[in-house]
Amino acid sequence: MLKEFKEFIARGNVLDLAVGVIIGGAFTSIVTALVNYIINPLIGLFLGSIDFSDFIIKVGGASFKVGSFINAIINFLIIAFVVFLIVKAVNKAIPKKEKEPTVDNVAIEVELLTEIRDLLKKEK
Template sequence: MIKEFKEFISRGNVIDLAVGVIIGGAFTSIVKSLVDYLINPLIGLFIGGINFSDWVFKVGSATFKFGSFINAVINFLIIAFIVFLLVKAVNKFLIRKKKEDTPVIAPEVQLLEEIRDLLQNQKK
């Protein structure tokens, strides 16, 4: 069982996943501070500084803080949108880099190569 566990841990996917989780945790704090300290105050300018966390609903002795839930949903949507923009920018950069690395073959050259291959196959 120890041998199997060692093989499982030494697989690249598990190590890559661990690195991704660690970097994701660090990235979350960066995005959260961006949302809390830059984006939320900006949104507050437009909606008059409304703080939903004060909104509560009471039934008997139970208190439902649905305003805090609304804040959490808004923060999630903002964070998800920022992550979307970052991923889109990274993908655009990577695709551009791939296109620059890939040599462009003129259609005439490609056609000549196909003719050459067909002639070689006929000789065989």
């Protein structure tokens, strides 16, 4: 069982996934800093407060942290857009595989080639 686990871990896909998770975590912290320290102050200028993450709506005894929720939405949109751009670039860089002929196409081709062969035999 230990040998199987070692083979599983040594596969390229698992290592690629681990690298992706680590880079994703680092990228998330960069995007969070971008939102908290650059985008929030810009939005806060229009709302009259500098720290947008502290934007809270109080209704009765409940406090709704709308600013934190908006931060999460902005983080998600930025990360999703960057992932979209990366996937789009990778799809452009990797050549598309040609479609393999389907069974129907192969059968038609074999039938046509057989007919051509038979016609050539008759001509001789």
